[in-house]
Amino acid sequence: MNTLDVGDLPPYDISSQSPLWWGQLCTAIIEGMMFAILIAAYLYVRLRMDVWPPPGDQYPHLLLPTLSLIALLISAPFSYLASEAAKRNDRAGMIRNLVLNLVFAAICFTLRILEWRSLNFNWQADAQGSYVWAFLGLHSFDFIADAIFTLVLLILILIGRYGEKQRLGVHVDSVIWYFLVAVWIPIYIVIYWGPHIFGSQ
Amino acid sequence: MNRMDKALTQPDVETGGVAALRHSWRHPGGIIGWFSYDTHQAIGMRYIVTAFIFLLVGGIEALLMRFQLAHPNSGFLSPDRYNEIFSTHGTTMMFLFAVPMMEGMGIYLVPLMLGTRNVAFPRLNAFGYWMYLGGCIFLYWGVFSNSAPDAGWFSYVPLAGPQFDFGKRVDSWCQMITFTEVSAMCVGAELIATIFKMRAPGMSLNRIPLFCWSMLVQSFMVISAMPAVMIASSYILVDRTSGTNFVNPAEGGDPLLYQHVFWFFGHPEVYIMFIPALGFVSAIVVAHSRRQIFGYPAMVLSMVATGFIAFGLWVHHMFATGLPQIAQAYFTAASLMIAITSGVQIFCWIATLWTGRIRMSTAMHFVFGFIAIFVLGGLTGVMLASVPLDLQVHDTFFVVAHFHYVIIGGSVFPLFGAFYHWFPKMTGRMMNEPLGKINFWVLFIGFNLTFFPMHILGLKGMTRRIYTYSPEMGWGTLNLLATWGACVIALGGVLFLVNFFWSRKAGKVAGNNPWDADSLEWAASSPPENYNFEHLPVATSRYPLWTPQEDFTVVTGLRNDRREVLVTTLMDAKPHHRYVLPGPSIWPLLAAIGVSVGFAGSVFNNWYIVWGSILTGLALIGWFWPRRPVEMLP
Numbered sequence: 001m002n003t004l005d006v007g008d009l010p011p012y013d014i015s016s017q018s019p020l021w022w023g024q025l026c027t028a029i030i031e032g033m034m035f036a037i038l039i040a041a042y043l044y045v046r047l048r049m050d051v052w053p054p055p056g057d058q059y060p061h062l063l064l065p066t067l068s069l070i071a072l073l074i075s076a077p078f079s080y081l082a083s084e085a086a087k088r089n090d091r092a093g094m095i096r097n098l099v100l101n102l103v104f105a106a107i108c109f110t111l112r113i114l115e116w117r118s119l120n121f122n123w124q125a126d127a128q129g130s131y132v133w134a135f136l137g138l139h140s141f142d143f144i145a146d147a148i149f150t151l152v153l154l155i156l157i158l159i160g161r162y163g164e165k166q167r168l169g170v171h172v173d174s175v176i177w178y179f180l181v182a183v184w185i186p187i188y189i190v191i192y193w194g195p196h197i198f199g200s201q
Numbered sequence: 202m203n204r205m206d207k208a209l210t211q212p213d214v215e216t217g218g219v220a221a222l223r224h225s226w227r228h229p230g231g232i233i234g235w236f237s238y239d240t241h242q243a244i245g246m247r248y249i250v251t252a253f254i255f256l257l258v259g260g261i262e263a264l265l266m267r268f269q270l271a272h273p274n275s276g277f278l279s280p281d282r283y284n285e286i287f288s289t290h291g292t293t294m295m296f297l298f299a300v301p302m303m304e305g306m307g308i309y310l311v312p313l314m315l316g317t318r319n320v321a322f323p324r325l326n327a328f329g330y331w332m333y334l335g336g337c338i339f340l341y342w343g344v345f346s347n348s349a350p351d352a353g354w355f356s357y358v359p360l361a362g363p364q365f366d367f368g369k370r371v372d373s374w375c376q377m378i379t380f381t382e383v384s385a386m387c388v389g390a391e392l393i394a395t396i397f398k399m400r401a402p403g404m405s406l407n408r409i410p411l412f413c414w415s416m417l418v419q420s421f422m423v424i425s426a427m428p429a430v431m432i433a434s435s436y437i438l439v440d441r442t443s444g445t446n447f448v449n450p451a452e453g454g455d456p457l458l459y460q461h462v463f464w465f466f467g468h469p470e471v472y473i474m475f476i477p478a479l480g481f482v483s484a485i486v487v488a489h490s491r492r493q494i495f496g497y498p499a500m501v502l503s504m505v506a507t508g509f510i511a512f513g514l515w516v517h518h519m520f521a522t523g524l525p526q527i528a529q530a531y532f533t534a535a536s537l538m539i540a541i542t543s544g545v546q547i548f549c550w551i552a553t554l555w556t557g558r559i560r561m562s563t564a565m566h567f568v569f570g571f572i573a574i575f576v577l578g579g580l581t582g583v584m585l586a587s588v589p590l591d592l593q594v595h596d597t598f599f600v601v602a603h604f605h606y607v608i609i610g611g612s613v614f615p616l617f618g619a620f621y622h623w624f625p626k627m628t629g630r631m632m633n634e635p636l637g638k639i640n641f642w643v644l645f646i647g648f649n650l651t652f653f654p655m656h657i658l659g660l661k662g663m664t665r666r667i668y669t670y671s672p673e674m675g676w677g678t679l680n681l682l683a684t685w686g687a688c689v690i691a692l693g694g695v696l697f698l699v700n701f702f703w704s705r706k707a708g709k710v711a712g713n714n715p716w717d718a719d720s721l722e723w724a725a726s727s728p729p730e731n732y733n734f735e736h737l738p739v740a741t742s743r744y745p746l747w748t749p750q751e752d753f754t755v756v757t758g759l760r761n762d763r764r765e766v767l768v769t770t771l772m773d774a775k776p777h778h779r780y781v782l783p784g785p786s787i788w789p790l791l792a793a794i795g796v797s798v799g800f801a802g803s804v805f806n807n808w809y810i811v812w813g814s815i816l817t818g819l820a821l822i823g824w825f826w827p828r829r830p831v832e833m834l835p
Contacts, residue, residue, distance in 0.1 A: 001750075004402055004739050006767055006776045007758025013778040019321035019394040019768060026390035026424055034428035037465065041432070041458055049453050123445045127453030130445040145818070152822055161827055165781075169825070 012164040014087045014171050024172040028179040031142060035135075035183050039190055042131045052199040054126040059199065060192045061118055068111035069188050075104035076181045083174035086167040091157060094170055098154045101177070105147050112140070132191050139184060146176055219735050221761040226318070226731035229785050237785040239323035240731045241312045244330050246627070248305025251334060255297040258341075260694060262290035264687055267651075271684035273672040283668035284351040285370075289344055291354025292374060295470065296381045297340065299612060300423075301333050303477040304388040306619060307416040309627065311392055313722035313729060314410045316401030316738040316745075318766050319782055321394035322387075324789045324824065329387030331793030336380025339801055343373030350374035353666065355463055356437060358448040358456045363441045372804040375438040379800050382427040385473075389423035392416050397771050401721065402756060404740035404774045410720045411487075411494065414501050415480025418508040422469050422476070425512070430466035433459055443807060457522060464515035472511040474608060476504060478615035479546060482568050485615075485622050486550050488718035489565045490557025493744060496549040503542040510539050520588050521595045529588045536586035543579060547572065562716075563637030567618030570645045574610025578603060581656070596666075599659025605652045617644070617697070624704065625711030629727040632704040640700060644693035650686030654679040719744035737767055740774070788824035795820045 015021070046052050053059065078101040085093030116136065123133035153169050156162045229237050238244065265286055269278045278286065308326060312319055320326050343349055348369045352361035361371045396417045400409065409417075436447040436459055446452035448459045487494050494500060516524065516532040550572070559565060581603040585591050594600060617640075624632045663676050670676055714723035723746055725733050736755035742748045756776075759765045764782040769775060799813015 002739075002752070002754040003736075003757045004754055004776070005758040006402075006756055006779065009758075009767075009776055009778050011765075011779045011781070013768070013780075017398070017768060017770070017777050019398040019780065022394040022397055023322055023325075023390050026393055030386055030390070030424045030428055033425050034432060037429050037432055037462060041462060044458055044461070045453060045455055048455055054453050123439075123443065125446075125452075127446045127449075127455070130439075130447050130454070133445075134447075141814075148818060149821075152825065156827070163827070166827065 012168065014164070014168050018168055018172070020168055020172050021175060024175040027176060031179065032183060034138070035187060038131065038134060038138075039186060042135075042190060042194075045127045045131065046194070046198065049127075051201055053121075053128050053195045053201070055201075057121045057125065057128055058119070059195050060132075061115065062192055062196075064111050064115035064118070065188060065192045068108045068115065069184065071104050071108035071111060072181050072184060075101050075108065076178055078104065079174040079177040083171040086170035089167060094157050094167075095154065098150060098157070098170070102147060102150055102154070105143070105150075109140070109143065109147075112136075128195075135187050135191055139180070139187060142180055146173070146180060149173060150177070218761065222732050222735065223730065225761065225763050225784075228731065233787055234785070236790045237327070237787045239319075239327045239783070239785045239789070241308050241320045241323070241326065242729060242731065244323075244326045245305050245307075245309030247330050248301050248308060248333065251337065252298050252302035252305055255293050255337065256302070257694065259290050259293035259298055260691065262286050262293065264691060266290065267684040267687040269668060270670075270680050272681065273670055273674070273677050275669055278668065280668045281351070284666075285344070285349035287666055288350040288353050288356075288374070289340070292340065292350060292377065295354055295474075296377065297333075297337050299474040299608070300385055300470070301381070302616065303419065303474060303612075304329075304385060306481075306616075306623075307392055307419070307477060308388060310623065310722060311395060311413055311416055312399070313626075313725055313733055314413050314720050315396065315399060315404065316721045316724075316734065316740060317395070317399040318732050318734070318737070318764070320391045321399055321782075322391040324783055324786055325387050325391050327786075328789035328793050329384040329391075331790050332380050332387070332796065333384035335793060335797040335800070336377045336384065339380060339797075340373055340377040343369065343377075348373050355467060356434070358437060358440075358459050359450075361437055362448060362456075369804060372438060372441060375434040375441075376800050376804055378434040379431055380797070382431050383796070385423050386427050389420040389427075392420040393424070396420075398768050399766060399780075400769050400774045401738050401740045401745075402767065402769055402774055402776045403754075404769075406772055407497070408740050408743040408774075411483035411497070411500055411504075412477070412480030412720075415476045415478075415483070415504055418504050419473055419476045422473050422508050422511065426466045426469035426473065429462050430470075433463040433466065436462070438804070442804065457519075460519050460522065461515070464518045465512070467518065468515040469511045471604075471608070472507060475611045476507065478571075478612045479504060481615040481619040481622070482550065482571060484718075484720065485564045485568050485618050486553050486557075487744075488622065488716045489560045489562055489568075490554050491560065491717065492553055492557035493719075493747075494549065495552035495556070496545075497743065499545055500549050503545040507539065507542045510535060510542065514539065517586055517591070520591045533586050533588060537583060540579060540583055547576065560716075562621070563632070563634055563641055564618040564622040566638055566641040567614050567621065570641060571610060571614040571618070574606055574614060574645075574648065578606030578608075578610050582607060594659050596664050597659035598655040598663045598665055601665050602652050602655035602659060605655075609648060609652075614644075617641075620697075620701075622716070623722075624701075625715045626722055626725075626727050626729070628705055628708075629711055630704055630708030631711050631715060632708060633700050636696065636700045636703075640693060640696040643689060643696055647686050647689030647691075647693050650689055651683045652686070654683045654686075658683075714746065719747045721745055786824065788820055792817055792820035792824060 078097045082094050082097035082101060085097060121129040123130050150173055153166060153173060156166050265278065269275050269283060308320060350373060351370050352366055356371055356374055359365055396413055439445045440447055440449060446454040448454045448456050450456060483494060483500065513535045514532060516528060517536045520529060585603055621632050621637055658676055658679050661676060711727050713727055721738055724738055736757060738745060739754035739756060741752050741754060756767060759767060759779060764784060766780050766782055768777050768780045770777050795813055795816030798816055799810050802809020802813060
């Protein structure tokens with residue numbers, strides 16, 4: 001019987017070689033499918049209606065959502081820098097970039113909530129209302145969940161209660177954050193620009 | 202340099218031998234310990250046992266329906282109760298038996314076949330099981346409080362919508378979906394990560410056992426298709442509870458869209474149940490014809506192709522809804538195409554069997570039964586793919602016969618074969634072979650007696666889901682025959698249980714590899730230890746146990762004093778790094794309870810989603826919080 005000695009291999013790896021990274025990718029696929037189906041369903045419903053947005057619904061405002069999107073886009077590079085700092089075990093770099101990531105996420109979310117208040121329809125109004133609020137609700141739910149996860153990681157690093165597993169956590173946290181940023185772009189286009197592009201009243 | 206870095210620079214030597222390995226992989230004691238298990242054998246077995254119980258429950262529901270339909274104008278069940286029972290039967294068999302059973306077999310077998318110690322995310326695995334159990338309890342809590350779903354297993358709107366279905370009946374269906382789909386997606390994600398990253402060194406993509414390929418394809422289908430059904434069931438639920446208009450045509454919603462979204466999941470669902478069964482068949486055929494599989498690349502490619510094509514077929518469930526002709530033509534062609542990929546596999550198995558030295562074991566009997574029944578189901582499938590015929594027999598017993606031939610023939614027969622094949626591995630004892638063969642023939646005859654007459658009933662115009670019929674219709678004899686057949690199937694089920702319990706107690710001791718099979722699970726002891734292998738094996742060929750023993754290679758250098766496994770590269774399975782899996786924990790159960798509070802409560806009041814989310818969030822933080830310094834170290 002022959003042997004293959006792996007004792008010299010590193011006992012962890014903070015990269016896409018880690019199973020956890022693939023788990024996060026699967027999470028992104030699951031949620032990506034969910035949003036893709038909802039976008040397809042939104043367009044299907046739009047095709048079946050003559051008037052869009054349906055009577056009584058305003059055309060969406062564009063200023064606040066666009067500012068919110070810009071804040072969200074700015075947050076992504078900080079997530080990347082934090083994950084690179086995690087690979088180097090650079091505590092100060094992780095703290096700085098996670099804080100900035102969260103600050104821009106908070107700005108994005110504040111703008112989003114301000115924008116909600118200006119919508120003149122709720123989820124009960126009609127099909128468009130149901131879909132728009134489904135997008136807003138589901139993405140916000142994911143957004144808050146991941147922001148809390150990021151905050152917990154930040155706290156663990158601040159109090160020094162961290163090791164390779166938590167640094168790997170910072171790395172895979174960035175994967176899901178890129179996803180949340182990336183998936184918001186088509187949703188933003190569909191729900192805010194959509195009625196302007198393919199609406200008719 | 203802090204303590205952590207110092208630990209890293211110390212050489213990692215294999216520590217403590219098998220005693221240390223046993224200690225670090227032991228199950229925790231006590232009741233809380235029992236709820237904390239996270240080894241793949243324990244979780245897989247929990248899935249298998251629970252799903253088997255629901256197979257029996259769904260079977261009893263089927264018998265009740267058959268008793269009702271045995272004679273014209275029967276008053277055995279009220280129309281309302283009949284609606285509840287056929288809906289619960291379909292729902293149970295799909296969501297509480299078939300998918301979780303396949304997941305359970307995958308969880309149990311995949312790490313063993315890959316030559317590793319556990320799945321990639323053991324705690325997620327435990328969480329997934331608790332979510333599944335939550336779904337079971339939730340649905341049957343509805344059943345026993347007069348709130349069983351009554352709009353069929355696919356709950357078409359507007360029948361299932363707020364205008365026509367009162368009370369909580371359909372709500373219990375909707376949230377049961379969410380429970381079980383969360384569970385299935387957990388398993389899908391963890392199996393993908395396990396199969397991609399935790400294979401034995403040397404097990405490159407072209408050496409993965411076909412069963413693991415089938416679970417990989419199935420897992421990708423799960424994570425791509427299940428979000429659709431969660432959306433579909435949520436459409437109904439929020440329309441019912443929160444006054445949204447997703448499927449309300451009065452406010453621009455679309456009932457037909459519900460069907461599209463549902464079947465975008467529903468058709469792949471068939472293959473989610475069926476593809477692991479192809480893996481069972483391949484494993485059994487190879488082991489029991491004692492020959493390498495014929496056409497391994499063709500087998501793998503057709504499984505992958507089936508996975509893709511399955512997403513382009515869903516509209517053939519909706520031919521009767523009035524579609525544009527181009528869509529009908531497209532989906533007919535796509536539906537016919539699935540016969541190519543299935544046919545390739547059937548021919549590969551036949552070629553393997555033809556040139557092999559077949560051992561006519563019970564498992565092999567079930568494989569032959571599978572081929573016969575599945576081909577018949579496939580033939581009616583090709584018939585149904587053509588629109589004119591489909592319109593003629595739409596919603597009749599012909600369709601009922603077709604999908605029972607495909608699902609029972611395609612999934613349940615291979616599953617029973619798999620039970621007979623892997624029972625020695627799971628329990629350490631052989632099942633009784635003569636009784637097993639009787640078991641097979643009783644099931645085979647019972648099955649055909651039950652479902653073959655339904656083809657004819659369908660052609661004679663008997664629609665599905667009717668609770669009774671009048672004597673003038675002339676359906677009485679065939680229905681009575683089908684009911685007798687159902688009783689024979691039930692007898693087959695009893696025979697299996699007798700064999701199971703008798704063999705567990707008194708079966709012949711199996712040893713590690715009673716079938717002289719090829720794949721790595723047979724290198725572990727029967728039943729496997731929690732750590733599976735004392736030394737992780739190296740895959741030197743596609744059939745590691747059939748290569749000469751002097752070439753057999755094992756991995757050394759992993760630490761035994763903690764749950765360490767080896768991560769390998771995606772394509773070639775070269776050793777890349779070592780990886781420490783988490784130990785048992787009660788947090789997955791607490792997190793599942795938090796999610797359950799949200800899901801179950803949301804049927805009654807939307808605020809439960811908030812409370813459930815808070816509870817879940819707290820449980821997840823507890824789950825991830827590093828408890829001891831040792832958890833922070835590599």
